[in-house]
Amino acid sequence: PAVTVVAMVLxxxxxxxxxxxxxxxxAAGLVAHAVVVAAALFFAAWSGLADKRLSPPSLTxxxxxxxxxxxxxxxxxxxxxxxIAVLVTLTVLFAAAGLRPGPAPFTAPAALCHATALACAIGASAGRPPHHTALLVLAVPAVAALIASRTGGSRVTVPVEVAGAAAGLLALALAAPEPPMLALVLSLCGAVTAATALRPERRAAGWAAAALFLLATWVRL
Known part of the structure; x- marks a missing residue:
């Protein structure tokens, strides 16, 4: 394995x-780098199909x-x-690799991070102000909550939830300058958190959802 790892790095x-x-x-340089990402993910995800744990070469x-x-x-x-093209490609590649149990704790949150960057890039490309872009970013926490609900108890759940929470915080930061939009984003974050609280192991998230709804009401005043 050590020789394989060294050869891969070189x-x-x-x-x-x-x-x-x-x-x-x-453009050719970008394509070359994208091919490297795709090849590395393919090796990491499919080199050990029968093993849910990553081997040293796969981890490398x-x-x-x-x-x-x-x-x-x-x-x-x-x-x-x-x-936009690169972020779409990276999101798809890491999401595909996230279907494999071995690399999923790393690739699934990475896909969400790239999706967050993609949402910001789309908003900027469309000429939308940051508080409008916040609504696009909120799609990421919603997707993260959906993924976490389907992977409850696995090694993927917590990394995905952390990535979703980070995207939610970014959405709040983008919406902060506009109180009406901030109230809307807080309400939507509360809805996503409340949906998360429906899972038995995440009942405590109900308190966070209540706090978000309370903050949204306060911002509207």
């Missing part, structure tokens, strides 16, 4: 610098995919169409 580094060495166009591939995806997302910011 191969990953070589592929990443290849577009620069060959002076490939910007997963970490390389995560690191490459962050770099790819940052590089894509130079172009608006590229940003």
């Amino acid at each position: 191969g990953w580094a070589a592929v990443l610098v290849l577009p620069v060495v060959l002076r490939l166009p910007y 591939a997963l970490l390389l995919a995560l690191v490459t995806s962050v770099g790819l997302a940052l590089v894509s910011l130079a172009s608006e169409p590229a940003t």
